[in-house]
Amino acid sequence: MRVVHVVAAALIDAEGRVLVARRPEDVHQGGLWEFPGGKVEPGERAEEALARELDEELGVRPLAARPLIRVHHAYPDKAVCLDVWRVTRWDGEAHGREGQPLAWWAPADCDPARFPAADGPIITALRLPATYLITPEPGDDRAAFLDTVEAALQRGVRLLQLRAKTLAPAALAELHGRVQALAHRFEAHVLLNAEPALAAAIGADGVHLSTAALRALDRRPPARHWVAASCHDADELAHAARIGVDFAVLGPVAATATHPGAPVLGWQRFAALAGAAALPVFALGGLAPADLDAAWRHGAQGVAAIRGLWSAPNARA
Numbered sequence: 001m002r003v004v005h006v007v008a009a010a011l012i013d014a015e016g017r018v019l020v021a022r023r024p025e026d027v028h029q030g031g032l033w034e035f036p037g038g039k040v041e042p043g044e045r046a047e048e049a050l051a052r053e054l055d056e057e058l059g060v061r062p063l064a065a066r067p068l069i070r071v072h073h074a075y076p077d078k079a080v081c082l083d084v085w086r087v088t089r090w091d092g093e094a095h096g097r098e099g100q101p102l103a104w105w106a107p108a109d110c111d112p113a114r115f116p117a118a119d120g121p122i123i124t125a126l127r128l129p130a131t132y133l134i135t136p137e138p139g140d141d142r143a144a145f146l147d148t149v150e151a152a153l154q155r156g157v158r159l160l161q162l163r164a165k166t167l168a169p170a171a172l173a174e175l176h177g178r179v180q181a182l183a184h185r186f187e188a189h190v191l192l193n194a195e196p197a198l199a200a201a202i203g204a205d206g207v208h209l210s211t212a213a214l215r216a217l218d219r220r221p222p223a224r225h226w227v228a229a230s231c232h233d234a235d236e237l238a239h240a241a242r243i244g245v246d247f248a249v250l251g252p253v254a255a256t257a258t259h260p261g262a263p264v265l266g267w268q269r270f271a272a273l274a275g276a277a278a279l280p281v282f283a284l285g286g287l288a289p290a291d292l293d294a295a296w297r298h299g300a301q302g303v304a305a306i307r308g309l310w311s312a313p314n315a316r317a
């Protein structure tokens, strides 16, 4: 089946709401809500197509846009590649130039059932921040560890993975409770890197699956908000998407101090794997907030890091 290349925009307003439009009843996926956009014309660059579609459909001109996610989806009657951009500044006031109803919804309120099936990963991408902090092993000084977590939250980190492989379950649960209480003060979420049953039992916001844990599962484990997984190749990404994992971490993109000698992917390979994956993918391995533009250009949700976020100067949302 020929793949139709489509550009779509997530216009984000000052309150973090996203603009959605209702598709006419009589077209493909009619009656559902969508992100404004349309087909890329022959010879057109994606950004040109985006500007043309936003003018035709909404009467606005994008001023600040960056890639959000690329989604491939095969409907029974057509295959699409949705190239979705996050637009945070534009000229003009958005109005439905083709008579289509418009609405501004918080990403948390976007119900995937009201959108075409391809849009699930787009909604997830909109709900996720651009950085994912993975904690280093906590040392004996728990107070210093919690202070550093709090400083990271103050810098803007909103998604954390508590990774403390050396702790027994009771000590891990104890530390998790403290980290989660801090995180919730900042409306941030904590994923516990542990057995899904333990994460669920102690009320974690989510669970982060190791590659081995991911491979052992044939369905999404129960979780309050998030199920994430560590992946290294196309098979693992496909398995993660198939069982309903929300997002993946893929790497190492560059060499890291924590995993010396691990084979490095590089940005080109990362982009190929992330672009084919049906879920948002954070880039991991030797990265920091300064790498966000490169990460977005190569199809990442953003950057996941231990060192690069634990004491980095900032974490852009």
Ligand SMILES: Nc1nc2c([nH]c(=O)n2[C@@H]2O[C@H](COP(=O)(O)OP(=O)(O)OP(=O)(O)O)[C@@H](O)[C@H]2O)c(=O)[nH]1
Pocket: 004, 006, 007, 008, 027, 028, 029, 033, 034, 035, 036, 037, 038, 039, 078, 080, 082, 116, 117, 118, 119
């Ligand atoms: N703009 C947009 N299109 C989407 C989204 N999700 C999704 O699956 N699509 C699909 O991507 C294609 C977009 O093309 P289009 O908006 O030019 O519309 P169309 O196919 O109705 O045009 P046509 O009548 O010329 O065939 C449609 O097949 C649509 O179902 C989305 O969120 N926004």
